[in-house]
Amino acid sequence: MSVSPAGLPARTVDQSSRAFRYFEQVFGVCAAEVQKLYHDPFELLTRAIQPVIWLLLFGEAMARVRGLVTGSMSYINFISAGILTQSVLFVAIFYGIAAIWERDLGVLHRYLVSPAPRSALVIGKALSAGIRGLSQALVVYILAGLLAVPISLRAVHLALMVLFIVVGAALFATFSLIVACLVKTRERFMGIGQIVTMPLFFASNAIYPLTIMPAWLRVVARLNPLTYEVDAVRALMLRGGSSDFGVGSDFTVLAVVFAVLVGVAARLYGRMGN
Amino acid sequence: MDVSRSPDTVSPAAGAGGSAVIEVRALTRRFGNFVAVDRVSFGVGRGEVFGLIGANGAGKSTVVRMLTTLLPVTSGGATIAGYDLVRNPGEVRRHIGYVPQLMSADGDLTATENLLLSARLYGIPFREIRSRIEQTLAAMDLAPFAHRLVKAFSGGMIRRLEIAQGLLHCPAILFLDEPTVGLDPAARHAVLGRLAKLRAETATTILLTSHYMEEIEELCDRVGVLREGKLVAVASPAELKARVGPAATLDDVFAALAGEEAKSPEIQAYRDVRLSRRAARSHG
């Protein structure tokens, strides 16, 4: 039976398949986030400053430290991949606070009252983190290019790079969303965010190779998804770059962790409005 | 027989039969030891406009958040548009629209983008999206502002956009939680006017809350009075006024009903009203 609110066309039978509708819901959530960036690119610009600072100050200074064994690679080459990944991570971690903000405003409820599966909402938000991540990556590419880092511009490398940035950003955005669902307030999230993000970054191969780590830290780093993201980014970003674990394994690890996190986040996100 | 107390006899098609489109059965919500909503039962017929009134903290939002699947119930239940609230929240969501007390329009998007997001979340057929958005915006007098960022809107415009969002998928039931709160008189008038038009022109069932009876009495077929989580009366605004006096405020209604509570005749009155309405509807 069709009911037709004031001046509106009656409901028509919706024949789109379930899978298509799911895709449309993911796309809708992601598109809305991208539209926001389009309306207010200022934040995107301010975030681009961070990788600039890291590369120019930290990267250039550390490149003078001879003790760091980075294989055949110069340190600035080595760390540019780490900084790219870091800036993607930092952008993604912001998603938890955005979710708390939406909860406080009430906007969250429009999502939760809709028939969209919670996982579609989570994935949509996560993929929009990927779009932000790509803009960060572009900044790092340009900057690294200016610093004479040998950037690989092979189409296959660039395509895989996009894939890894989107999956990596989505993974950490989802992780951030889970933290937000658990801690519930902005203040606590800020505290926890610091406590979590820094170790995530330092206990990885982002700014120094696994080989110089003490054994226990190496174990931690091997359990850290960021390590696999950096590993792949390093192989794909640099001309003659190589991967320790294999790009395929990197992707598998990231995809599996992402899927698990989406499952957890979907459950928690639905209860966030309580 | 009291259908509302025996969920198993309510078939999924019950809502489409033309009688109650919302059946609330002993709905209860606790926060810790605090009982925010205490065994609330009522029914709303198809096309009816039902108002829930009560002071701040009476439990209005908690009832609405449960009925819109946002908040799990502690006990009791409801049938919404023919679907069981607890067992089938997904289907319930498909058939309702919700305008929350807080914001539901995103200030960082334009009016059209907000509606586009809703259209995609609700799976509105691709070919229809554009025309539906245009028509809904026009119905809410927002057509000239279609491409403005919502953060530049006035409170009344935001509310009307939120109503547009809630109606875009043509829900059987629209829930509005304090739709006029924080609006100036002109904006209130515009919002209530839109709802009155909706009521006159469509079969959409409306459940709205308010803490002013005066404000919604013209709009509502019936109102339920919530007090400290309990539903203390359900009647037409005229009947409530007849009980309490023509110039009655919400406080007067409470005061009058408190005396009656011991005998609790209001539950009886509620049933009578519902049964008579149901009878009236089956003739119509």
Ligand SMILES: Nc1ncnc2c1ncn2[C@@H]1O[C@H](COP(=O)(O)OP(=O)(O)O)[C@@H](O)[C@H]1O
């Ligand atoms: N999440 C919550 N946790 C604890 N208490 C709550 C929560 N939500 C509402 N309450 C309490 O329940 C009561 C009813 O709240 P609410 O339904 O928002 O009232 P109303 O909408 O009628 O103003 C209030 O006393 C409120 O403090």
Ligand SMILES: [Mg+2]
């Ligand atoms: Mg309220």
